[in-house]
Amino acid sequence: MPGGSHRVGTVRVVTPLRTDLPPGAQLPPRPANAPAPGTVLPSHYVRCFACGDQSAHGLHLRVDADAGLALCATFEVTEHHQGAPGLAHGGLLSCALDEALGALGHLTRTSLVTGRLETDFLRPVPVGTVLHLSARVEGVLGRRVYASGEGRLNSPTGRVAVRARGLFVEVPMEHFVTHARAEDIQAIEQDPDLIRLREHQTIF
Numbered sequence: 275m276p277g278g279s280h281r282v283g284t285v286r287v288v289t290p291l292r293t294d295l296p297p298g299a300q301l302p303p304r305p306a307n308a309p310a311p312g313t314v315l316p317s318h319y320v321r322c323f324a325c326g327d328q329s330a331h332g333l334h335l336r337v338d339a340d341a342g343l344a345l346c347a348t349f350e351v352t353e354h355h356q357g358a359p360g361l362a363h364g365g366l367l368s369c370a371l372d373e374a375l376g377a378l379g380h381l382t383r384t385s386l387v388t389g390r391l392e393t394d395f396l397r398p399v400p401v402g403t404v405l406h407l408s409a410r411v412e413g414v415l416g417r418r419v420y421a422s423g424e425g426r427l428n429s430p431t432g433r434v435a436v437r438a439r440g441l442f443v444e445v446p447m448e449h450f451v452t453h454a455r456a457e458d459i460q461a462i463e464q465d466p467d468l469i470r471l472r473e474h475q476t477i478f
């Protein structure tokens with residue numbers, strides 16, 4: 275199990291990370307009503323910066339269910355995603371992985387929010403790259419879902435540019451209703467198509 279590490283003199287000291295799978299965590303079976311492998315998973319919110327199609331300069335992540343509790347996704351790095359000249363901003367690469375890992379809730383049939391996300395940046399990602407992401411559930415303990423993923427350059431078998439591990443927490447739909455601005459909830463009430471999670475729309 276990988277952990278954090280630092281050197282004390284010549285000795286490498288390994289410490290557990292909060293995203294490491296804790297004792298007792300288990301990989302649950304794929305729910306019977308999970309979307310079949312190959313299904314395009316809907317954007318949870320059309321204004322989401324990562325997956326929404328109404329976010330002009332967003333990442334426009336396309337996400338597909340995979341076998342087991344896993345998925346794959348793509349996003350094209352555009353000039354709007356630059357940090358250094360011509361290179362993707364690291365925060366946006368984390369964002370893409372955050373979204374991909376969070377979207378595993380489509381497969382576990384739960385609403386997940388990020389509690390902690392750890393990202394390793396292994397290679398620069400130039401503008402024009404199509405980043406191929408994959409994500410999987412590593413284990414579940416109570417409301418905690420441990421997940422990992424990576425992004426590869428230009429093909430599902432390309433060189434790994436970015437890796438992440440995350441701890442996600444299952445929340446009820448009321449989490450979003452309680453914390454959102456009133457005008458955003460009103461906008462959804464007026465146009466339920468802003469949320470593409472049909473099974474959750476009975477709350478409005």
Ligand SMILES: CCCCCCCCCCCCCCCC(=O)SCCNC(=O)CCNC(=O)[C@H](O)C(C)(C)COP(=O)(O)OP(=O)(O)OC[C@H]1O[C@@H](n2cnc3c(N)ncnc32)[C@H](O)[C@@H]1OP(=O)(O)O
Pocket residue numbers: 292318319372373376377385386387388389390416417418441443445450451454459462469471
């Ligand atoms: C109306 C519109 C509808 C919209 C429909 C959309 C639906 C689909 C949305 C999908 C969206 C995806 C988008 C991408 C993913 C984001 O980017 S989500 C946005 C970023 N994340 C957030 O905003 C979360 C902010 N944090 C919180 O709200 C609260 O801290 C949390 C995470 C809900 C936890 O609070 P809580 O419910 O009070 O639970 P709490 O007991 O504190 O924690 C539960 C467990 O997790 C552990 N834990 C929590 N945080 C951590 C941490 N950072 N490190 C370690 N352990 C932790 C706790 O220790 C606890 O463990 P146990 O006691 O069970 O052993």
